[in-house]
Amino acid sequence: MKESMNFINHKYETIIQDNGDTRDKLRQLQEENGSMQSKIDDLTSRVNQLEQNSRMTNIEIQCMPEKKDENLLNLVIELGKTINCNISEDNLAHYTRIAKLKKDSVRPRSIIVQFNSSKKRDQYLAAAIKYNKLNPNDKLNSSHAGLPGPKSPIFICEHLSATNKALHAAARQAAKDKGYKYVWVRSGRVYMRKTEHSEYKIIRNINSLNNLP
Incomplete structure (x- = not known):
C-alpha cells in the first residue's frame, strides 16, 4: 500500500x-x-x-455606361468641361476600364484615369466635388460626358486600394448603423463625422469602426 x-x-x-x-x-x-x-x-x-x-495620381469614374466604340479620352475631357476643369490628352498618362470585382454585377466597369501629376488629379477631383455641391439637382451624369439616352448618375472619386475600398464601404455601412452624417475620403484616408459641427474621426481599420460611439 x-x-x-x-x-x-x-x-x-x-x-x-x-x-x-x-x-x-x-x-x-x-x-x-x-x-x-x-x-x-x-x-x-x-x-x-x-x-x-501608387494610385495618388489616379481617379476612378464609376457607373459610366459602356459602349463598344466608346472613346474614354473624350469622355474624360467632356466631364472636365462640365466641371470647369479643362484638360487635354497631355495631362493624362493612361486611362482604361477595369475588370469587375463581381462578374454578375450589372454596373458598368469603372474607368481608371491616371494623370501626369497629383496636382492636376486633385484639381479634377475638387472640381467634380464642387460641381455636385453647386448643382444638387443636376449632379454629374452620363449626359455630361456627351452620352445620348437616359441620364444615369456617375461618380468621380479617388482610386482606392482594395483594402481602403473595403474599409470605405464598411464605414458607409457603419455610418448608417450609428447615425453618422458624413463619410468621405481624402488622400486615401477614410474620414467620418457625426454632425456638421462635431470632430472628424480618421478610420484606419475595422477596429476604428468598432470603437465608434
Whole structure:
C-alpha cells in the first residue's frame, strides 16, 4: 500500500510538473503569436500604404455606361468641361476600364484615369466635388460626358486600394448603423463625422469602426 501510494504521488507530481511546463510553453507561444500578429498587421498596413501611394495620381469614374466604340479620352475631357476643369490628352498618362470585382454585377466597369501629376488629379477631383455641391439637382451624369439616352448618375472619386475600398464601404455601412452624417475620403484616408459641427474621426481599420460611439 505504501509503495503504491508513493508511486501515485510520484506520478501526480510528475503530471503537475508537466502541466506547469505545458502552461509555460503555451504562454510563450501566445506571446510569440501576439508578436507575429503585430508584425503581420504592420506589414499589411505598409503594403496597403504602398498600394495607395501608387494610385495618388489616379481617379476612378464609376457607373459610366459602356459602349463598344466608346472613346474614354473624350469622355474624360467632356466631364472636365462640365466641371470647369479643362484638360487635354497631355495631362493624362493612361486611362482604361477595369475588370469587375463581381462578374454578375450589372454596373458598368469603372474607368481608371491616371494623370501626369497629383496636382492636376486633385484639381479634377475638387472640381467634380464642387460641381455636385453647386448643382444638387443636376449632379454629374452620363449626359455630361456627351452620352445620348437616359441620364444615369456617375461618380468621380479617388482610386482606392482594395483594402481602403473595403474599409470605405464598411464605414458607409457603419455610418448608417450609428447615425453618422458624413463619410468621405481624402488622400486615401477614410474620414467620418457625426454632425456638421462635431470632430472628424480618421478610420484606419475595422477596429476604428468598432470603437465608434
